[in-house]
Amino acid sequence: xxxxxxxxxxxxxxxxxxxxxxxxxxxxxxxxxxxxxxxxxxxxxxxxxxxxxxxxxxxxxxxxxxxxxxxxxxxxxxxxxxxxxxxxxxxxxxxxxxxxxxxxxxxxxxxxxxxxxxxxxxxxxxxxxxxxxxxxxxxxxxxxxxxxxxxxxxxxxxxxxxxxxxxxxxxxxxxxxxxxxxxxxxxxxxxxxxxxxxxxxxxxxxxxxxxxxxxxxxxxxxxxxxxxxxxxxxxxxxxxxxxxxxxxxxxxxxxxxxxxxxxxxxxxxxxxxxxxxxxxxxxxxxxxxxxxxxxxxxxxxxxxxxxxxxxxxxxxxxxxxxxxxxxxxxxxxxxxxxxxxxxxxxxxxxxxxxxxxxxxxxxxxxxxxxxxxxxxxxxxxxxxxxxxxxxxxxxxxxxxxxxxx
Numbered sequence: 001x002x003x004x005x006x007x008x009x010x011x012x013x014x015x016x017x018x019x020x021x022x023x024x025x026x027x028x029x030x031x032x033x034x035x036x037x038x039x040x041x042x043x044x045x046x047x048x049x050x051x052x053x054x055x056x057x058x059x060x061x062x063x064x065x066x067x068x069x070x071x072x073x074x075x076x077x078x079x080x081x082x083x084x085x086x087x088x089x090x091x092x093x094x095x096x097x098x099x100x101x102x103x104x105x106x107x108x109x110x111x112x113x114x115x116x117x118x119x120x121x122x123x124x125x126x127x128x129x130x131x132x133x134x135x136x137x138x139x140x141x142x143x144x145x146x147x148x149x150x151x152x153x154x155x156x157x158x159x160x161x162x163x164x165x166x167x168x169x170x171x172x173x174x175x176x177x178x179x180x181x182x183x184x185x186x187x188x189x190x191x192x193x194x195x196x197x198x199x200x201x202x203x204x205x206x207x208x209x210x211x212x213x214x215x216x217x218x219x220x221x222x223x224x225x226x227x228x229x230x231x232x233x234x235x236x237x238x239x240x241x242x243x244x245x246x247x248x249x250x251x252x253x254x255x256x257x258x259x260x261x262x263x264x265x266x267x268x269x270x271x272x273x274x275x276x277x278x279x280x281x282x283x284x285x286x287x288x289x290x291x292x293x294x295x296x297x298x299x300x301x302x303x304x305x306x307x308x309x310x311x312x313x314x315x316x317x318x319x320x321x322x323x324x325x326x327x328x329x330x331x332x333x334x335x336x337x338x339x340x341x342x343x344x345x346x347x348x349x350x351x352x353x354x355x356x357x358x359x360x361x362x363x364x365x366x367x368x369x370x371x372x373x374x375x376x377x378x379x380x381x382x383x384x385x386x387x388x389x390x391x392x393x394x395x396x397x398x399x400x401x402x403x404x405x
Contacts (some may be wrong), residue, residue, distance in 0.1 A: 014060065043071070054352050088114065104402050130398065137189075171401060175196070176195055200387060212292060225299070232264065232305075236258065297322070297366075308331070
């Protein structure tokens, strides 16, 4: 039985909020006949707290779980996070040196420090190394600092380290074609990579969506929904301003549903209150509870600030699964092209509340258009976001690499 090791410090185990790519992949690998271990962090990135359990406490799963100590951090973009990542990277290598050599190591990226150390360990021990790109570093850090020349100099060492990880990969998987191309731009030994969206299990999603007990939505109310992190990359205030504009146009039957949490929640909620719009900030929800709320909504919003490196992100997969149209401000050409070519929503100018208001009004006033775009988005989910189909590509890639080794 081939031994596959997944090294990720961003992982949600059963009972934790979220819809983890890696526990799902681990179960698929177990079903395919592999022995699987997930190495994860004692620190839970979503809550910014140490986990209160260890790997042996995780029951009812087909894989082994090992939690490696990481000191943690309070802010996503901070020197403390970089230090924390370096500590866990060192601790992971100590563990790997004691462990029997696996047949393949599958390593999400970022963080860069873990990727670098694990790539080096894999090369030294002739172990196939697969990188799975979820986000681009240092591009995400540059976006926060917004000091073009200084940022380029400041983050050049991080860029060189990231390039080293990509160059050392025996295969590249990523959550979008944009990210695949970033890695292939420096890894000239690979002709292609594998783009597999984060996605969701549609059978499970649909089972949750049928459980509506206790939820109520007024018949004539339009719910505009945002799901995800409430942090620096997300432009919630532009949506609030758009709803204020619609209210001034005598459109009163709109409610803004914000599902999620993060460092800017209080800031966003205070601004919505100041604008005197109808809103609800739910905080973080279990994935199944989020789904039940989401499918009652009419329009999803994907408001991303200018200059972000993000591409195909979690929320757009959930909007697709729910079969609702999307009003999108994200600059990612990959997603904007999907919006237009598949007719799954409407693109807007980034950070332009008037444009967002106009596009929302177009959908609010046209129920048939909402329905058509929503159905198209569901078809998009079935073809590109359904993990039960798409993750088989990752399993097949891993099979080919261990068979060749």
